[in-house]
Amino acid sequence: MLIKKAADIKASEITAKELYLNRRQFIASAAGAGLALAGGELLSPTGQAYALEKLPNVKKSSYTVNEKLNSLKDITNYNNFYELGTEKTDPSDNAKFLTTKGWTVEVEGEVKKAKTFAIEDIMKLAPLEERVYRMRCVEAWSMVIPWVGFPLSALIKQVEPTNSAKYIQFVTLVDPKRMPAQKPSLFGNSIDWPYVEGLRMDEAMHPLAIFSVGLYGEVLPAQNGAPLRLVVPWKYGFKSIKSIVKLRFIEKQPATSWNKMQPQEYGFYSNVNPEVDHPRWSQATERRIGEFLRRKTLPFNGYGEQVASMYKGMDLKKHY
Amino acid sequence: MLSYLKPAAFALCLVPLAQLAYRAYAGELGANPIETITRFTGSWALFILLASLSVTPLRKIIGWNELIKYRRMLGLFAFFYALLHFSTFLVLDHFFDFARIAKDIIKRPYVTAGFTGFVLMIPLAITSTAGMIRRLGKRWQQLHRLVYVVAIAGVIHFYWLVKSDIRRPAQYGAVLLLLLGYRLVVIWRKPNAARVATKFSAVRSN
Numbered sequence: 001m002l003i004k005k006a007a008d009i010k011a012s013e014i015t016a017k018e019l020y021l022n023r024r025q026f027i028a029s030a031a032g033a034g035l036a037l038a039g040g041e042l043l044s045p046t047g048q049a050y051a052l053e054k055l056p057n058v059k060k061s062s063y064t065v066n067e068k069l070n071s072l073k074d075i076t077n078y079n080n081f082y083e084l085g086t087e088k089t090d091p092s093d094n095a096k097f098l099t100t101k102g103w104t105v106e107v108e109g110e111v112k113k114a115k116t117f118a119i120e121d122i123m124k125l126a127p128l129e130e131r132v133y134r135m136r137c138v139e140a141w142s143m144v145i146p147w148v149g150f151p152l153s154a155l156i157k158q159v160e161p162t163n164s165a166k167y168i169q170f171v172t173l174v175d176p177k178r179m180p181a182q183k184p185s186l187f188g189n190s191i192d193w194p195y196v197e198g199l200r201m202d203e204a205m206h207p208l209a210i211f212s213v214g215l216y217g218e219v220l221p222a223q224n225g226a227p228l229r230l231v232v233p234w235k236y237g238f239k240s241i242k243s244i245v246k247l248r249f250i251e252k253q254p255a256t257s258w259n260k261m262q263p264q265e266y267g268f269y270s271n272v273n274p275e276v277d278h279p280r281w282s283q284a285t286e287r288r289i290g291e292f293l294r295r296k297t298l299p300f301n302g303y304g305e306q307v308a309s310m311y312k313g314m315d316l317k318k319h320y
Numbered sequence: 321m322l323s324y325l326k327p328a329a330f331a332l333c334l335v336p337l338a339q340l341a342y343r344a345y346a347g348e349l350g351a352n353p354i355e356t357i358t359r360f361t362g363s364w365a366l367f368i369l370l371a372s373l374s375v376t377p378l379r380k381i382i383g384w385n386e387l388i389k390y391r392r393m394l395g396l397f398a399f400f401y402a403l404l405h406f407s408t409f410l411v412l413d414h415f416f417d418f419a420r421i422a423k424d425i426i427k428r429p430y431v432t433a434g435f436t437g438f439v440l441m442i443p444l445a446i447t448s449t450a451g452m453i454r455r456l457g458k459r460w461q462q463l464h465r466l467v468y469v470v471a472i473a474g475v476i477h478f479y480w481l482v483k484s485d486i487r488r489p490a491q492y493g494a495v496l497l498l499l500l501g502y503r504l505v506v507i508w509r510k511p512n513a514a515r516v517a518t519k520f521s522a523v524r525s526n
Contacts, residue, residue, distance in 0.1 A: 073351075074351040077351060078350060078351030086485040088350065088352070139483070141352060185487070190485040258484075262484070280428060280430060280480065281424075281428060282420075282423075282427075282428075287354070292354075292412075293415060294415075
């Protein structure tokens, strides 16, 4: 395997803070002060590596793809996490604000054992596994990521859903202090907070669906959705909701954030599907981060063999 | 002192390119370099295009007529960055996959808008020489009103491609509205005779 442990990162790959700050200064002064309009977008700094706590007793899972991994640097510096900013480098820049001490996850709704879990207890619900998954963003780029986590089913079984629990809605934290981009701005919000997502119960129980608490063998960095995020590898990345504080077991299909904003562009299912284009761009190909030529996008992101049967009889052009 | 201003402005317009080259050399284009280059060149094309459209209003408001000398340069730099932007799309993003590119232009409204804007800039760039201005006479000004269409297409192109956070294209749009609004107010406030006189003096100053 090509797995690169934190200890293998050469010191030279980690940008010293002083250099990093100097570089920003250089770029900013070179661009000149009068160019404020173009500024925000054009001067985004890039690249910082992180050293985080190692997770103990992580077992390799057989649910692993044998493809070249993306680097920790790419995975942690190219993120869509609008709570920390809408530019790809904003989440890593703002990661320092998102502290996870005392984090809890509330489980409510159609369950026999509604309860609030401390994050420490969630980490002990099931043995931690390393799973190398493809991640396909709806924006037509992809990565290969070594997640650390456990199946969603382990938590679901603990709370004993009732017969009317047909769906689960997931909710992200709302706290403008820790998620600076949630502060209302003069030009409006990028999204209605909180970010919400949902899965059908059979999707949530599928062995490929996991809660992730880490990557590259270490605790999950804030910009990747610490301390607890969903990973549903056969769906577009935005379904894999980050920094979860609540699970709601419900009978009716729940609202999901992107679907609320643009229902004609983002459906509830959002399974990766090269046949169904996003209305504004094609989903037939994708750029794997780190590669030059585009790749063909695979149905269900290459996980069709495992998951296609859940959608038998459904018109996936209609239920996109 | 003033004689250094124009070369200085020329050099300033090259700063973004230098910055991009530096970032490429230093490996600082991020995880998705092609996207970074595309957005960088596109944003600067639009920014400089809006700068070229602010020459006339600024000139009238602050009364510094010399500013007109920078308009052509700004327009050509806007075209230069738009050309880099289009080349990135053609070569880096799609690697000469013309079938796909053609499909994108027809099927994807934001590509249609961007491509329209780019194509309309070509005749403007070609007819920007002193000889062409002389040869075309009055028709030169009529032709170059296309720049308003180009700018509108550029802003729409940006607006249509973002996923949800429309704040930045909205900022460009607000600036463009201001610049176009200024021109409408000028036309509307001037009686006919004065309008003809302004046209005449504008042609002369070109």
